[in-house]
Amino acid sequence: MADTRYPQSYYAASANPVPARPALQGQVETDVCIIGAGYTGLSSALFLLENGFKVTVLEAAKVGFGASGRNGGQIVNSYSRDIDVIERTVGARQAQLLGEMAFEGGRIIRERIATYGIDCDLKDGGVFAALTPKQMAHLEAQKRLWERYGHTQLELMDQSRIRQVVACDNYLGGMLDMSGGHIHPLNLALGEAAAVESLGGVIYEQSPAIRIERGASPVVHTPQGSIRSKFIIVAGNAYLGNLVPELAAKSMPCGTQVITTEPLGEELARSLLPQDYCVEDCNYLLDYYRLTQDKRLIFGGGVVYGARDPQNIEAIIRPKMLKAFPQLKNVKIDYAWTGNFLLTLSRLPQVGRIGDNIYYSQGCSGHGVTYTHLAGKVLAEALRGQAERFDAFAGLPHYPFPGGQLLRVPFSALGAWYYSLRDRLGF
Numbered sequence: 046m047a048d049t050r051y052p053q054s055y056y057a058a059s060a061n062p063v064p065a066r067p068a069l070q071g072q073v074e075t076d077v078c079i080i081g082a083g084y085t086g087l088s089s090a091l092f093l094l095e096n097g098f099k100v101t102v103l104e105a106a107k108v109g110f111g112a113s114g115r116n117g118g119q120i121v122n123s124y125s126r127d128i129d130v131i132e133r134t135v136g137a138r139q140a141q142l143l144g145e146m147a148f149e150g151g152r153i154i155r156e157r158i159a160t161y162g163i164d165c166d167l168k169d170g171g172v173f174a175a176l177t178p179k180q181m182a183h184l185e186a187q188k189r190l191w192e193r194y195g196h197t198q199l200e201l202m203d204q205s206r207i208r209q210v211v212a213c214d215n216y217l218g219g220m221l222d223m224s225g226g227h228i229h230p231l232n233l234a235l236g237e238a239a240a241v242e243s244l245g246g247v248i249y250e251q252s253p254a255i256r257i258e259r260g261a262s263p264v265v266h267t268p269q270g271s272i273r274s275k276f277i278i279v280a281g282n283a284y285l286g287n288l289v290p291e292l293a294a295k296s297m298p299c300g301t302q303v304i305t306t307e308p309l310g311e312e313l314a315r316s317l318l319p320q321d322y323c324v325e326d327c328n329y330l331l332d333y334y335r336l337t338q339d340k341r342l343i344f345g346g347g348v349v350y351g352a353r354d355p356q357n358i359e360a361i362i363r364p365k366m367l368k369a370f371p372q373l374k375n376v377k378i379d380y381a382w383t384g385n386f387l388l389t390l391s392r393l394p395q396v397g398r399i400g401d402n403i404y405y406s407q408g409c410s411g412h413g414v415t416y417t418h419l420a421g422k423v424l425a426e427a428l429r430g431q432a433e434r435f436d437a438f439a440g441l442p443h444y445p446f447p448g449g450q451l452l453r454v455p456f457s458a459l460g461a462w463y464y465s466l467r468d469r470l471g472f
């Protein structure tokens with residue numbers, strides 16, 4: 046049987062207290078059955094409850110067990126591929142809608158935190174750091190692009206300016222987004238789950254959906270019970286497995302690893318990141334880091350295609366951390382863990398309906414903290430019959446990975462190797 050405990054992460058160790066939630070027993074009827082209690086499932090649940098739906102959430106493990114409780118905690122605007130790629134892929138109206146939505150997820154997170162009083166260490170300010178002239182030119186273009194869609198609060202930084210916000214000598218410059226920022230991701234998920242319950246929603250933990258009986262009022266089966274509903278929202282993302290075979294072919298679970306140092310102390314922490322912004326670099330296989338509330342450095346990076354759990358995470362990530370901050374060479378690592386995100390070939394979210402009543406959103410491919418919050422809103426709109434924004438996502442084309450189930454992992458690793466070589470050589 047799969048291990049359904051939280052990984053031994055800094056987040057699990059510093060989680061706010063939560064109630065024990067039962068497993069589903071027997072038969073239940075509801076308006077919407079949501080599969081998965083990560084941000085996608087919880088955000089959908091909240092928007093639906095706020096609009097009068099009866100909602101029941103099934104979680105195979107615990108709230109925030111997946112990527113939502115393990116991630117870098119960085120509120121990054123837009124999607125894993127930017128709006129310029131979308132503009133080249135789809136028609137003008139669809140691109141306009143998707144572009145306007147690209148900055149909504151961060152606002153939703155802040156609204157949720159304020160409305161429901163969620164204690165999750167919110168800090169404003171995120172930095173994109175450029176390692177090469179090509180990356181700097183890309184950030185300049187990105188700023189112009191984002192401003193075209195009404196996103197302000199952006200500042201381009203040259204080498205001396207970025208050195209004032211990050212004590213790393215590797216960067217040529219960067220871009221500061223003051224509507225980016227960071228949160229304690231598991232505490233955000235736990236706070237959202239409490240908000241769901243405060244509105245009358247029900248969450249069952251240790252309750253994996255093992256079969257969906259499709260039809261006019263579909264039924265989701267768990268080992269000890271079942272839920273009949275008007276609608277199903279599939280929000281299991283990289284942990285879904287093969288429950289919905291149509292979805293598995295066009296997405297691939299990938300692992301990424303995170304380490305957390307011992308507390309650094311106020312002075313050392315402030316010397317690294319004086320304004321407490323979070324940082325990600327612009328490489329294809331990017332490094333991302335930030336401070337925690339108790340002044341540890343959380344540092345993540347790397348991708349394991351196919352999501353095999355690596356043996357020694359510290360050995361993989363610590364050298365990356367020391368490359369950015371050699372001044373941390375004597376600092377101890379207290380936590381190391383891995384988590385899975387879901388990659389699509391286009392790196393754009395995979396959204397749609399199966400029949401009339403099974404909806405899904407998954408595959409945001411690395412950057413998902415903001416998108417998943419937006420997804421909940423857009424899914425809820427669609428269930429209320431206002432599907433224009435949902436359809437803008439659902440119309441994004443998706444393709445199977447080259448090599449099929451068998452060869453997609455080596456093919457993708459080869460692709461990533463090529464892109465990281467380009468990053469290293471600066472072209």
Ligand SMILES: Cc1cc2nc3c(=O)[nH]c(=O)nc-3n(C[C@H](O)[C@H](O)[C@H](O)COP(=O)(O)OP(=O)(O)OC[C@H]3O[C@@H](n4cnc5c(N)ncnc54)[C@H](O)[C@@H]3O)c2cc1C
Nearest residue numbers: 081083084085105111112113116117119254281384413414
């Ligand atoms: C290590 C790591 C670092 C990351 N860092 C960042 C970051 O800093 N910024 C950013 O924007 N994005 C980041 N991401 C991506 C981001 O965390 C995800 O895109 C986002 O959390 C996905 O949310 P989700 O709700 O769709 O999926 P998940 O959070 O994975 O939730 C899916 C849930 O569904 C449950 N489930 C699956 N199958 C079933 C089933 N059959 N029955 C019942 N329940 C089921 C799982 O147990 C899980 O709890 C990171 C991801 C990882 C893994």
